Amino acid sequence: MRFSIYRYDPDKDSAPRMQDYEVALEPTDRMLLDALTRIKSVDDSVSYRRSCREGICGSDAMNINGKNGLACITKLADLPEHVTLRPLPGLPVIRDLIVDMTQFFKQYHSIKPYLINDEPAPERERLQSPEDRDELNGLYECILCACCSTSCPSFWWNPDKFVGPAGLLQAYRFIADTRDQATSERLDNLEDPYRLFRCHTIMNCVDVCPKNLNPTRAIGKIKDMMVKRAV
Amino acid sequence: MVNRAVTGAHYGLRDWLAQRITAVIMAVYTVILLVVLLVGQPINYGVWQDLFKQGWMRVATLLFAASLAWHAWVGVRDIIMDYIKPTGLRLSLEALVLLTIAGYLAWAIQILWR
Numbered sequence: 524m525r526f527s528i529y530r531y532d533p534d535k536d537s538a539p540r541m542q543d544y545e546v547a548l549e550p551t552d553r554m555l556l557d558a559l560t561r562i563k564s565v566d567d568s569v570s571y572r573r574s575c576r577e578g579i580c581g582s583d584a585m586n587i588n589g590k591n592g593l594a595c596i597t598k599l600a601d602l603p604e605h606v607t608l609r610p611l612p613g614l615p616v617i618r619d620l621i622v623d624m625t626q627f628f629k630q631y632h633s634i635k636p637y638l639i640n641d642e643p644a645p646e647r648e649r650l651q652s653p654e655d656r657d658e659l660n661g662l663y664e665c666i667l668c669a670c671c672s673t674s675c676p677s678f679w680w681n682p683d684k685f686v687g688p689a690g691l692l693q694a695y696r697f698i699a700d701t702r703d704q705a706t707s708e709r710l711d712n713l714e715d716p717y718r719l720f721r722c723h724t725i726m727n728c729v730d731v732c733p734k735n736l737n738p739t740r741a742i743g744k745i746k747d748m749m750v751k752r753a754v
Numbered sequence: 755m756v757n758r759a760v761t762g763a764h765y766g767l768r769d770w771l772a773q774r775i776t777a778v779i780m781a782v783y784t785v786i787l788l789v790v791l792l793v794g795q796p797i798n799y800g801v802w803q804d805l806f807k808q809g810w811m812r813v814a815t816l817l818f819a820a821s822l823a824w825h826a827w828v829g830v831r832d833i834i835m836d837y838i839k840p841t842g843l844r845l846s847l848e849a850l851v852l853l854t855i856a857g858y859l860a861w862a863i864q865i866l867w868r
Contacts, residue, residue, distance in 0.1 A: 683759040714765070715765075715766055716763055716835065721835075746767070
């Protein structure tokens with residue numbers, strides 16, 4: 524298989540370039556990450572993040588033939604003969620396929636991604652009904668790989684102001700949690716033309732999510748709750 | 755003034771909701787107009803004039819024009835917010851768009867009731 528990989532070291536290179544690699548794959552090479560490991564054994568200067576290699580840590584998110592995804596769960600069999608790999612769009616490049624996620628995590632922190640409950644903790648645990656717990660399905664599974672937010676034009680144009688699909692999905696995860704007591708403050712925090720309403724529902728986030736989650740639906744539910752609160 | 759990213763204007767829901775409601779109004783008006791035009795065939799100048807002499811048609815058309823104006827204001831402001839960064843330029847453009855839309859709306863009223 525032939526791979527074109529984005530190469531850029533801001534300290535040395537004046538501009539990014541694409542470098543081609545021809546890789547002879549072994550039958551045991553199933554996923555794109557396996558191919559990257561082969562490339563790394565030939566040219567150890569190629570840089571990318573990876574950790575769990577099974578779609579849980581969210582480290583190896585990259586732009587694969589124009590679409591964001593995780594290298595570790597992208598099957599080589601599903602890819603064409605020529606694969607182009609670029610870093611996630613819209614974030615500053617640290618080196619090659621590694622991007623600076625500071626802005627992404629700043630937005631994540633801004634929605635207070637933790638349970639807020641001032642009541643003293645009960646003896647064992649805070650209980651939920653099975654129905655209330657069901658509402659958190661499709662929300663808590665987010666691994667913060669940033670595939671969605673970096674495929675969103677609204678996040679490209681305003682990464683410092685728009686929370687982005689990942690952050691908003693997480694925001695709804697806590698708004699929907701019956702054990703959380705800060706619902707109104709959370710809605711206040713999001714009721715803003717930039718923080719929430721930059722979402723124009725183009726659903727790029729849903730298209731790319733490697734965990735098959737639906738940030739657009741979560742954003743819609745936040746808006747529904749705001750309407751319910753206001754009218 | 756320090757150059758920091760500031761958010762927290764605490765508006766947006768009303769505009770978002772208004773854009774959806776005005777879209778429904780425009781869709782309903784479009785269907786009504788299409789039905790009226792299909793039923794009233796052949797359409798000539800006399801038929802057209804008689805149609806817009808009726809009070810309900812004028813009010814419905816005004817409602818459509820007002821919906822279009824509000825809908826367009828929210829939409830164009832969204833585009834300006836996405837792409838125009840300098841605050842002064844953005845404010846000037848927003849004022850220009852608002853004045854233009856208000857002008858068109860006044861013109862629509864003049865056409866309907868002259």
